[in-house]
Amino acid sequence: MRRLLTVLAAVLLWGGVAQATVVLQFTPGTKDVAVGSTFTMDLRADVPNADALVGWGGTLLYDPSLVRLDGVSFGLLWDSALYLGGDTLVTLLLPNPTSPDPGASGQDLQLAQLTFACLGVGTTRLGMAIDLLDPVQGFMRFDGNYADLEIVDAEINQVTVPEPGTFLLLLTGLAGCLGLRRLRS
Amino acid sequence: MKPKTSLTGIITMLLLGWLFASLAAAAETIVYSEGFEASNGGYTLLTSGPSANWQWGTPPAAPGPGGAHGGTKCWGTNFGAQMPRPVDESIVSPPLKLPQVSADQIIRVRFWAFVSIDGMYDRGQFFVSKDRVSWDSLAQFYNNMETSPYTTPGWHKYEFTVSNSYASNADPNQNIIYLRFRLGTPYSSYNFYCGGGDDRSGLFVDDLAITYYDIEATKKIFTLTAWEDPSAWASCPWIAPWNGSRYEVDNDIYSVARMPENEYRDYYRLGVPLAARDGFYPMELLERESEVSYTDSLVLWEIDHPADVAVAPDQAGVLHPYRPAALSAPLTATAQGKEVAASLSAADGKGVAAYNGDTVTVNFGSANIASGATLVLGVTGFVLGDGTVQPYSGTPAVVVETADGSGGWVERGRLLPRYAYSVAAFDLRPYLTQGQPVNVRLRAISHDIKYHLVDFVALYAGAAPGFRVSPVAPGKATFSGRDVLATLTSDDGNYLRLAPGDKAALEFPVLPLAAGNVREFVLVSKGYYVPTSGSYLVYTWDGNSWVQRDGHSYPGSTVSMDFDLSLFLPDPTGQYRVRIWQDFQYESAGIDAVAMKVGGIAAPLASAFDNRYNASVLGKLLALDGVTDNWSSCPRNRVVDVSFTPPGVANVPPTVNPVQASGGTSPTISWNYRDPEGSPQARAQVQVWTGTGATGTILWNPPEFTGTGQSVAYAGSALQPGGTYYARVQANDGQDWGPWAEAAFTIPLQICGDLNGDGKTNTSDYLIFQKALGKRTGQAGYSAAADMDGDGVVSLKDYSLWYACYLKFR
Numbered sequence: 001m002r003r004l005l006t007v008l009a010a011v012l013l014w015g016g017v018a019q020a021t022v023v024l025q026f027t028p029g030t031k032d033v034a035v036g037s038t039f040t041m042d043l044r045a046d047v048p049n050a051d052a053l054v055g056w057g058g059t060l061l062y063d064p065s066l067v068r069l070d071g072v073s074f075g076l077l078w079d080s081a082l083y084l085g086g087d088t089l090v091t092l093l094l095p096n097p098t099s100p101d102p103g104a105s106g107q108d109l110q111l112a113q114l115t116f117a118c119l120g121v122g123t124t125r126l127g128m129a130i131d132l133l134d135p136v137q138g139f140m141r142f143d144g145n146y147a148d149l150e151i152v153d154a155e156i157n158q159v160t161v162p163e164p165g166t167f168l169l170l171l172t173g174l175a176g177c178l179g180l181r182r183l184r185s
Numbered sequence: 186m187k188p189k190t191s192l193t194g195i196i197t198m199l200l201l202g203w204l205f206a207s208l209a210a211a212a213e214t215i216v217y218s219e220g221f222e223a224s225n226g227g228y229t230l231l232t233s234g235p236s237a238n239w240q241w242g243t244p245p246a247a248p249g250p251g252g253a254h255g256g257t258k259c260w261g262t263n264f265g266a267q268m269p270r271p272v273d274e275s276i277v278s279p280p281l282k283l284p285q286v287s288a289d290q291i292i293r294v295r296f297w298a299f300v301s302i303d304g305m306y307d308r309g310q311f312f313v314s315k316d317r318v319s320w321d322s323l324a325q326f327y328n329n330m331e332t333s334p335y336t337t338p339g340w341h342k343y344e345f346t347v348s349n350s351y352a353s354n355a356d357p358n359q360n361i362i363y364l365r366f367r368l369g370t371p372y373s374s375y376n377f378y379c380g381g382g383d384d385r386s387g388l389f390v391d392d393l394a395i396t397y398y399d400i401e402a403t404k405k406i407f408t409l410t411a412w413e414d415p416s417a418w419a420s421c422p423w424i425a426p427w428n429g430s431r432y433e434v435d436n437d438i439y440s441v442a443r444m445p446e447n448e449y450r451d452y453y454r455l456g457v458p459l460a461a462r463d464g465f466y467p468m469e470l471l472e473r474e475s476e477v478s479y480t481d482s483l484v485l486w487e488i489d490h491p492a493d494v495a496v497a498p499d500q501a502g503v504l505h506p507y508r509p510a511a512l513s514a515p516l517t518a519t520a521q522g523k524e525v526a527a528s529l530s531a532a533d534g535k536g537v538a539a540y541n542g543d544t545v546t547v548n549f550g551s552a553n554i555a556s557g558a559t560l561v562l563g564v565t566g567f568v569l570g571d572g573t574v575q576p577y578s579g580t581p582a583v584v585v586e587t588a589d590g591s592g593g594w595v596e597r598g599r600l601l602p603r604y605a606y607s608v609a610a611f612d613l614r615p616y617l618t619q620g621q622p623v624n625v626r627l628r629a630i631s632h633d634i635k636y637h638l639v640d641f642v643a644l645y646a647g648a649a650p651g652f653r654v655s656p657v658a659p660g661k662a663t664f665s666g667r668d669v670l671a672t673l674t675s676d677d678g679n680y681l682r683l684a685p686g687d688k689a690a691l692e693f694p695v696l697p698l699a700a701g702n703v704r705e706f707v708l709v710s711k712g713y714y715v716p717t718s719g720s721y722l723v724y725t726w727d728g729n730s731w732v733q734r735d736g737h738s739y740p741g742s743t744v745s746m747d748f749d750l751s752l753f754l755p756d757p758t759g760q761y762r763v764r765i766w767q768d769f770q771y772e773s774a775g776i777d778a779v780a781m782k783v784g785g786i787a788a789p790l791a792s793a794f795d796n797r798y799n800a801s802v803l804g805k806l807l808a809l810d811g812v813t814d815n816w817s818s819c820p821r822n823r824v825v826d827v828s829f830t831p832p833g834v835a836n837v838p839p840t841v842n843p844v845q846a847s848g849g850t851s852p853t854i855s856w857n858y859r860d861p862e863g864s865p866q867a868r869a870q871v872q873v874w875t876g877t878g879a880t881g882t883i884l885w886n887p888p889e890f891t892g893t894g895q896s897v898a899y900a901g902s903a904l905q906p907g908g909t910y911y912a913r914v915q916a917n918d919g920q921d922w923g924p925w926a927e928a929a930f931t932i933p934l935q936i937c938g939d940l941n942g943d944g945k946t947n948t949s950d951y952l953i954f955q956k957a958l959g960k961r962t963g964q965a966g967y968s969a970a971a972d973m974d975g976d977g978v979v980s981l982k983d984y985s986l987w988y989a990c991y992l993k994f995r
Contacts, residue, residue, distance in 0.1 A: 094951075095948050135959060137981075142985060
């Protein structure tokens with residue numbers, strides 16, 4: 001499910017000037033996972049050149065009764081050392097002595113990879129909230145302004161997996177059915 | 186954004202500082218420094234005559250120094266041109282508040298000066314004062330202040346001891362000192378008695394400091410016993426009567442009252458006309474010479490008499506009238522075996538030169554002295570001559586003598602000479618016998634190579650004509666805008682003090698003049714003067730050159746003065762060497778003896794070499810025996826080098842080369858201590874200045890460090906990116922201080938995003954930002970440098986600013 005989230009504070013800071021929009025997306029958009037399993041989700045972004053980022057931060061949104069965030073690794077452009085655990089992600093663009101680019105931009109830019117554990121059956125959305133009153137949240141552009149964001153949530157479906165014995169009986173039954181059909185013919 | 190000290194830096198400072206066991210007061214504490222770079226220092230003009238055109242700024246090319254001593258700016262006269270003449274103007278510091286000086290400290294003041302004035306009458310002068318009214322002259326400068334008048338003038342450092350009374354109070358508000366630099370050029374034309382003088386740009390001053398020196402436990406006291414003719418032109422204040430159109434300089438008064446013990450009441454018959462103005466006789470009292478004068482009282486005698494009469498005083502103030510038309514010239518006169526009567530018959534400037542001890546015997550024949558015998562004598566005093574230098578042996582005079590019954594000569598009076606021509610009269614009738622030849626002997630008392638010109642001698646043998654004298658006290662007297670009438674109207678020990686260039690305005694009431702009479706005037710004054718013009722400058726060797734350490738003016742009679750050279754001896758070679766420069770070139774001076782005590786124990790004089798004579802003068806300087814090393818006249822190379830053998834085992838002071846300073850705006854200063862005897866470092870002192878050689882402004886003057894540590898973190902005033910500074914270090918090996926060593930260091934230019942002040946914006950700065958991100962003011966880890974927008978919190982927005990800097994300066 002897609003949801004458009006416009007961060008009000010970012011808009012207010014926008015000053016009415018037309019700007020490009022950074023599209024933030026958790027991928028895959030829908031994820032089916034079994035209870036008890038571990039899985040990963042990517043946080044990626046389409047960042048126009050005009051919105052080249054030098055740092056970003058925000059708080060992950062998900063149902064903690066269904067999934068648990070076990071780890072975060074940032075994309076190669078970003079400083080992993082700033083992540084102190086928890087649901088709030090903060091990072092900076094690592095200084096690159098050879099890069100001519102003012103900040104990070106591009107399509108399908110990897111921001112982070114999130115590792116979750118599936119705790120129970122159900123469905124949860126994975127999204128991000130940004131509090132611009134927090135000095136380390138927001139998507140900071142090279143020019144010192146916050147980027148306007150379009151955040152695309154992901155949906156995670158947790159399902160129950162059959163017990164191994166039951167699964168074997170089903171297979172046996174299925175095999176028996178196939179054998180009888182061959183004998184009749 | 187100014188660089189800010191990081192917490193890490195502060196901790197580092199504390200840790201490094203802890204390397205030293207303890208702190209003590211600095212051996213040299215800087216209490217005032219002024220390099221005139223950021224401002225003119227608050228100095229203001231003090232005008233005593235025509236303007237010298239003092240300016241603050243950068244002097245252009247010659248004439249003149251072509252720049253400041255340190256930095257780019259200084260004070261100086263008439264930038265870019267030769268100094269105007271005549272002038273008399275000073276610059277004076279604002280009131281400087283001094284911290285209380287302790288009993289084991291001495292106050293020193295130092296500065297750099299460029300001197301380029303005439304070789305004889307001009308004077309640069311340095312004073313100090315507690316009240317901006319009474320000034321103590323510490324040094325005088327003339328010509329180029331070089332040992333040859335042909336040497337191109339340059340900047341030189343001067344340093345002098347100041348009385349501890351300037352800072353004896355616990356309250357600094359009570360410890361005020363003013364510094365004053367004066368340029369006085371009394372005449373409209375210049376005079377170079379000994380050559381040189383193409384520049385004549387005036388006086389320039391830069392890089393002042395007032396310091397407190399600790400008195401070392403083991404004192405090294407140098408004693409110089411010497412004399413110098415303070416000034417050929419030191420002779421008390423001059424009187425300048427109003428002649429109807431201007432004040433016309435006449436003559437000096439109480440002219441031989443050199444020093445307080447010689448104060449007396451003087452009687453001078455004015456030699457130039459005195460005209461009335463608005464019911465008063467105006468006069469000016471001028472201090473033109475190289476001295477300070479103290480006038481206790483002034484009275485004007487208005488003397489009325491017929492036109493064919495004259496009146497002249499003797500030295501005691503007794504007035505002797507005579508008729509000029511009836512004066513008799515000598516029949517014969519003998520001086521140095523020659524007949525000189527013709528030279529004495531008229532006041533025409535053609536007389537007899539009478540040096541110290543010379544006599545002139547005058548014979549008036551068998552004059553009829555039944556009605557009286559008044560000797561009238563006209564003399565011009567203190568004329569520079571030549572010959573053998575004579576030290577000051579007594580009050581200068583032309584002594585009037587007559588023979589006693591046994592044929593010996595007996596003093597009957599004396600004319601006290603003045604620089605300009607003056608007349609005195611003496612009643613000799615009581616000492617002469619009617620019918621006997623009238624013989625008078627005139628005997629000169631002088632000094633240096635100066636003589637008194639006995640110009641006119643005559644005898645008045647008639648009856649005394651009548652006259653009337655009316656003493657008049659001044660009706661008005663002002664000095665420097667103050668009413669000083671009460672000071673000058675009585676002999677009460679309250680003196681009007683005049684320094685060179687000062688002048689007081691006087692007005693005496695005009696009394697009615699009887700019909701048919703004319704009026705003469707005798708000015709009666711009481712006071713004394715203290716010559717200040719001579720200087721013995723004392724130097725020690727700093728490993729590279731002779732450095733002036735102290736100095737003082739000496740009187741004309743031989744005296745001893747002590748100079749504490751504890752901080753400078755032994756010199757870096759371990760020797761006790763001292764250079765003495767008597768910096769005059771035409772007035773006489775001489776050294777009788779030199780001595781050194783180390784810790785109270787005499788250090789024998791090992792050598793003494795006179796650079797003028799290129800000869801040893803050891804024998805002359807060994808003892809106070811009147812056998813002196815003398816100089817007179819040019820050239821200006823009265824330089825004597827002496828050395829002493831210290832008691833005990835000689836110690837060579839330690840060195841600290843090289844000194845290094847690095848670390849951006851929070852540098853660490855380190856040095857390499859070495860001692861020839863292997864003694865460990867006992868103490869060290871560190872200073873950081875804006876100029877080389879302890880000039881400009883002091884930025885860090887920490888207490889003295891004790892212990893063996895050889896580095897310390899800078900903790901002084903903020904260092905500005907792009908600025909060059911000078912760290913100085915001096916160490917003590919437990920016995921002696923070694924020479925200062927210095928290192929210049931430049932703070933890298935401030936670069937956007939350079940959070941650690943190393944002149945670069947790189948990942949090191951990123952790491953600083955990384956740790957500070959999200960921190961607010963007052964919170965641990967907050968970095969003001971990382972707070973690029975200064976909003977009190979290190980945010981992502983700050984990072985965008987930093988990153989832009991990074992891209993620009995990485």
